[in-house]
Amino acid sequence: MEKVLRVLSIVLNALLIPLLIFVAIFSLSIIITKVTNGVPSVFGYTQIKIISGSMQDAGFPIGTETFVQAVSAKDLKEHNDETGEDGDYIAFFQYVDPDCSSIGMVNQNNRPDSKASNARILFHEIWNIYQDSNGELWFETKGTNNTSPDSVIIHQNYVIGKWVEGENFWTNLITFVTSPIGIVCLTVVPCSLIVAVDIYQLIVLSYAYHQLKKEDEMLPEPVTEKPQEKVQRQEKKVKIPPPPPPKQTKTNIPPPPPKPPIQNDKKDK
Numbered sequence: 291m292e293k294v295l296r297v298l299s300i301v302l303n304a305l306l307i308p309l310l311i312f313v314a315i316f317s318l319s320i321i322i323t324k325v326t327n328g329v330p331s332v333f334g335y336t337q338i339k340i341i342s343g344s345m346q347d348a349g350f351p352i353g354t355e356t357f358v359q360a361v362s363a364k365d366l367k368e369h370n371d372e373t374g375e376d377g378d379y380i381a382f383f384q385y386v387d388p389d390c391s392s393i394g395m396v397n398q399n400n401r402p403d404s405k406a407s408n409a410r411i412l413f414h415e416i417w418n419i420y421q422d423s424n425g426e427l428w429f430e431t432k433g434t435n436n437t438s439p440d441s442v443i444i445h446q447n448y449v450i451g452k453w454v455e456g457e458n459f460w461t462n463l464i465t466f467v468t469s470p471i472g473i474v475c476l477t478v479v480p481c482s483l484i485v486a487v488d489i490y491q492l493i494v495l496s497y498a499y500h501q502l503k504k505e506d507e508m509l510p511e512p513v514t515e516k517p518q519e520k521v522q523r524q525e526k527k528v529k530i531p532p533p534p535p536p537k538q539t540k541t542n543i544p545p546p547p548p549k550p551p552i553q554n555d556k557k558d559k
Contacts (some may be wrong), residue, residue: 301349301483329450334360335460336451337468338413344433345413348379353364357461358413358451363427366452377416379453382431382444385409393443396422402445411450414440458507 321518329336340354350356369377386392387402401424413432417439421427427446430440454461466472 313371331451332464333460335454335464336360336381337464338411338450340413342433344435345379345415346435348376348415348434350379350413357454357464359454360451363446364447365418366419366427366429366449368416368429370514374539379413379415380431381411381412381450381453382415382429383409383448383450384440384444385448385524386442387445390445393420393428394422396426398424401426406448409448412440413453476508494546509546 297498338356338358340350340352340356343352346352348449366378366380369375383406385406387404388403389404390396390400401422412431414433416429417432418430419427420443421432429444429446429449432438
């Protein structure tokens, strides 16, 4: 029985580690969501789903799920008409700050800084890159299936991330964790095992309790003395007298010395 419990404990520990990782990733995602204007992000990676056909010619049909990674705005590149090289594919909020809606409104005291958590998210190619007077970048975007660029030029604050080409450890982990199989493996199975082990331990404890109770019922009752017998037993006890006091020895007093004789003066005369 003890060996079975030890094996189950080891298995549960092995299964609880991925569960703790899942909880940590989920908590981290919630924290980073506040920083990224409401977009869930894990270690800088954000999963998006294509819901329009504007990027179908680039290999992103409707319903495609892909990942973008947060990068520095300076690392993004634009479309090159001379070489025909595509620009980076980015996910961004289609939003403009009403207090700074264009490059011409930018100055040392004014720049786009309002949040865009409720704005529409698009996934398009960078067509042109512009720089304002503060040295910050603005991106003109375009869908590969569209005939003209988007009407809104996006400030760098509203870029979510750059498309991640291929797969890596983090994208595979996020895909697995968010899949039905991952949810079952990391939540349902460990929780079911924990409940099963707890029920098993309760059954074992209940069985042990009933066994101890039966053993107590089978034990003979202790013999109790009646009050009269107790009094008689006390009367039969032999009373030991106290020891006699020690005898006092008399000290020998020496006799007094003899008195000297009385001389008669008259007789001597």
